[in-house]
Amino acid sequence: MADEKSLSFNQVREISNTRTFNNLAATILDVRSAAEVDGGRIPNAVNIPIGELGQALGLATDQLKKKYQFVLPERNSKTEALLIYCKSGTRTKMARDILEKDGYKNNLYVYLGGWDEFSVLDKK
Numbered sequence: 090m091a092d093e094k095s096l097s098f099n100q101v102r103e104i105s106n107t108r109t110f111n112n113l114a115a116t117i118l119d120v121r122s123a124a125e126v127d128g129g130r131i132p133n134a135v136n137i138p139i140g141e142l143g144q145a146l147g148l149a150t151d152q153l154k155k156k157y158q159f160v161l162p163e164r165n166s167k168t169e170a171l172l173i174y175c176k177s178g179t180r181t182k183m184a185r186d187i188l189e190k191d192g193y194k195n196n197l198y199v200y201l202g203g204w205d206e207f208s209v210l211d212k213k
Contacts, residue, residue: 094197119137146191171193176205
């Protein structure tokens, strides 16, 4: 993955505030467990646990929305970006691989600092 696809804390904070990135609508996807998300998350992030991601990608749009209360951006959308993160980066890389294998490439970004970094820096 190219370095330009890895986002900084400041970029992620801006995305969480505006829900946009590079003039694209942005979805922030948290791939931690529901219990971890209950302990805090990046504002405006949505959740699909990493263990459910592959199955979720196979759902029809209406089924995905019913189960998770949101819809993922289309693969390689020119109008929507998808940003993924976890606790510290490991599951983010796994999710990136799953999503890339499913066809996400040009509109897929990662935040490797994860919740560990965001939760500390956002308080400063």
